[in-house]
Amino acid sequence: MTLKLFETSAPHPEPSSLTAFAENALDRDSEHRDETSVAKALSIDGAHLFAFAGEKLLLKHDGQILDPLFAKYELAGLEPDWDNAVLLGYRKSGEPRLAVPVGVSVDDLASQYKATDMRALWREHLFEGEILGEAAQAASLIRWNSDNLFCGRCGSPSESHIGGYKRICTVCQHMIFPRTDPVVIMLVVDEARGLCLLGRSHHFAPGMYSCLAGFVEPGETIENAVRRETLEESAIVTGRIRYHASQPWPMPHSLMIGCYAEAKSTDIRIDDAELEDCRWFTPEETLAMLDRTDASGNTSPPKGAIAHRLMRDWIEWQR
Amino acid sequence: MTLKLFETSAPHPEPSSLTAFAENALDRDSEHRDETSVAKALSIDGAHLFAFAGEKLLLKHDGQILDPLFAKYELAGLEPDWDNAVLLGYRKSGEPRLAVPVGVSVDDLASQYKATDMRALWREHLFEGEILGEAAQAASLIRWNSDNLFCGRCGSPSESHIGGYKRICTVCQHMIFPRTDPVVIMLVVDEARGLCLLGRSHHFAPGMYSCLAGFVEPGETIENAVRRETLEESAIVTGRIRYHASQPWPMPHSLMIGCYAEAKSTDIRIDDAELEDCRWFTPEETLAMLDRTDASGNTSPPKGAIAHRLMRDWIEWQR
Numbered sequence: 001m002t003l004k005l006f007e008t009s010a011p012h013p014e015p016s017s018l019t020a021f022a023e024n025a026l027d028r029d030s031e032h033r034d035e036t037s038v039a040k041a042l043s044i045d046g047a048h049l050f051a052f053a054g055e056k057l058l059l060k061h062d063g064q065i066l067d068p069l070f071a072k073y074e075l076a077g078l079e080p081d082w083d084n085a086v087l088l089g090y091r092k093s094g095e096p097r098l099a100v101p102v103g104v105s106v107d108d109l110a111s112q113y114k115a116t117d118m119r120a121l122w123r124e125h126l127f128e129g130e131i132l133g134e135a136a137q138a139a140s141l142i143r144w145n146s147d148n149l150f151c152g153r154c155g156s157p158s159e160s161h162i163g164g165y166k167r168i169c170t171v172c173q174h175m176i177f178p179r180t181d182p183v184v185i186m187l188v189v190d191e192a193r194g195l196c197l198l199g200r201s202h203h204f205a206p207g208m209y210s211c212l213a214g215f216v217e218p219g220e221t222i223e224n225a226v227r228r229e230t231l232e233e234s235a236i237v238t239g240r241i242r243y244h245a246s247q248p249w250p251m252p253h254s255l256m257i258g259c260y261a262e263a264k265s266t267d268i269r270i271d272d273a274e275l276e277d278c279r280w281f282t283p284e285e286t287l288a289m290l291d292r293t294d295a296s297g298n299t300s301p302p303k304g305a306i307a308h309r310l311m312r313d314w315i316e317w318q319r
Numbered sequence: 320m321t322l323k324l325f326e327t328s329a330p331h332p333e334p335s336s337l338t339a340f341a342e343n344a345l346d347r348d349s350e351h352r353d354e355t356s357v358a359k360a361l362s363i364d365g366a367h368l369f370a371f372a373g374e375k376l377l378l379k380h381d382g383q384i385l386d387p388l389f390a391k392y393e394l395a396g397l398e399p400d401w402d403n404a405v406l407l408g409y410r411k412s413g414e415p416r417l418a419v420p421v422g423v424s425v426d427d428l429a430s431q432y433k434a435t436d437m438r439a440l441w442r443e444h445l446f447e448g449e450i451l452g453e454a455a456q457a458a459s460l461i462r463w464n465s466d467n468l469f470c471g472r473c474g475s476p477s478e479s480h481i482g483g484y485k486r487i488c489t490v491c492q493h494m495i496f497p498r499t500d501p502v503v504i505m506l507v508v509d510e511a512r513g514l515c516l517l518g519r520s521h522h523f524a525p526g527m528y529s530c531l532a533g534f535v536e537p538g539e540t541i542e543n544a545v546r547r548e549t550l551e552e553s554a555i556v557t558g559r560i561r562y563h564a565s566q567p568w569p570m571p572h573s574l575m576i577g578c579y580a581e582a583k584s585t586d587i588r589i590d591d592a593e594l595e596d597c598r599w600f601t602p603e604e605t606l607a608m609l610d611r612t613d614a615s616g617n618t619s620p621p622k623g624a625i626a627h628r629l630m631r632d633w634i635e636w637q638r
Contacts, residue, residue, distance in 0.1 A: 137538025
């Protein structure tokens with residue numbers, strides 16, 4: 001290896017910027033949200049909204065082109081719930097971007113609409129770049145608001161405030177803020193043997209292997225979460241941890257924290273409840289999976305997934 | 320500088336391990352929590368619990384010694400709410416550690432008890448090491464459970480499951496999991512001028528300066544959150560971001576993500592709503608604040624705070 005994995009700087013451009021959903025250049029102006037944020041934004045020419053029926057993002061389509069951005073008047077027949085609209089931010093052009101839940105059921109949608117979700121939006125390459133990042137922000141906030149229509153402390157109705165970034169109970173005044181769930185996802189690397197550790201969950205597509213992952217728990221550092229999850233799922237002991245990249249993951253509102261982990265043991269013992277298989281792979285096998293040229297038909301998560309980034313950057317660094 | 324800040328490996332030991340609340344060696348065995356977890360743990364000899372009256376941690380004291388760990392029988396008079404007890408994990412000795420909310424009011428506590436909170440526990444050096452980390456895990460989980468006694472979707476009562484790590488609505492079956500809020504905290508460094516950027520909030524103790532910080536928002540990478548918060552609070556443009564350390568922060572359940580940020584501009588414009596002051600500091604000034612020897616009386620956050628770690632490591636790296 002030319003570079004030592006745990007002693008080098010990250011490659012450029014920033015690895016996080018190469019993940020799906022990460023491009024989002026909206027000016028959120030988070031310090032100045034207030035009760036007029038949504039109305040003010042809606043009154044500006046060029047304001048456009050993402051519309052959600054439950055967890056489904058609505059797309060307009062005219063046969064050829066799919067468009068996720070609605071002008072306010074285009075929502076008229078869809079029963080928009082303005083009390084729970086969210087201001088995402090402003091584009092450089094000054095155009096506001098918002099999101100709004102609609103009352104119409106996906107089953108009753110007219111033929112000029114299509115309903116999709118964040119995973120399909122990315123996996124089917126329906127959109128790329130900034131629009132994908134804006135949609136991710138929208139999906140996470142709409143979902144958080146809809147999961148918190150009632151106060152968790154007293155069960156009374158809550159109301160949306162400051163453009164969808166705060167909810168206050170109408171009775172006990174308990175205040176809550178948007179939720180983001182940190183998840184560690186790690187490529188465990190055995191540097192002495194030149195191998196990386198990949199596993200597959202029971203629900204993965206056939207032949208797909210990926211990095212191990214799990215939620216950061218209350219009272220844990222990122223490094224301790226990486227070591228705990230790796231140990232629990234594979235029985236592999238890890239030492240040094242190196243942060244590599246992060247990715248917004250709007251299913252529904254996670255923050256993926258991608259790390260390399262130094263393997264300190266070699267014998268895998270799989271947690272059957274979590275994983276169907278877990279094995280060591282050579283760089284050649286890993287590259288073939290990334291490039292979809294593996295003879296066995298094994299694959300990796302696609303480009304844009306942070307696991308893909310961790311796997312590919314590990315290989316590129318060794319060249 | 321001997322080492323380049325953005326191209327070096329982290330110093331050892333792991334910076335995260337040097338922060339307060341980070342030491343926690345409990346075996347959480349997160350994959351195997353079930354409906355019997357709490358009862359099973361309570362039946363084991365040596366089981367001890369943290370007890371919370373609202374957000375206050377209870378301590379036993381006999382004049383000299385403060386003790387935060389209760390045996391089950393010691394909780395008899397305090398109205399423990401066993402339905403909302405939490406299993407934290409097992410010590411290496413096999414002793415279970417749990418946490419439980421109690422019904423007794425802080426105002427009605429007998430004289431052999433003292434009520435405290437996580438901040439005081441750390442700042443007043445009441446406890447250190449693993450017990451502080453275990454208490455942090457306990458405080459975050461007890462608070463999350465008590466904030467979610469009712470379902471956010473339908474307002475019906477929810478019930479605790481699998482040892483306090485899942486709540487399910489008794490009517491609509493909506494399921495939720497413990498919440499951890501990622502926060503970015505960053506030392507912005509101007510390498511050309513050899514200066515770092517520190518600010519003070521309106522609520523800080525007189526003379527205390529610290530790193531800028533803010534919640535990661537839905538749909539953001541860690542790096543974008545660092546750049547956005549820095550720009551919003553100080554108008555300083557930042558380029559490359561380097562992760563340094565993380566820290567569990569149980570007020571009530573945050574994950575502090577500590578980064579260095581490369582300054583690309585020099586003129587500060589303070590956001591008055593957020594900050595009272597924000598300035599560039601030399602390493603000498605910063606070190607004097609860390610060591611409490613600054614002639615002006617300015618100080619930094621104390622040892623154990625991740626901001627203290629970011630500031631001190633920046634200086635140590637330059638030596």
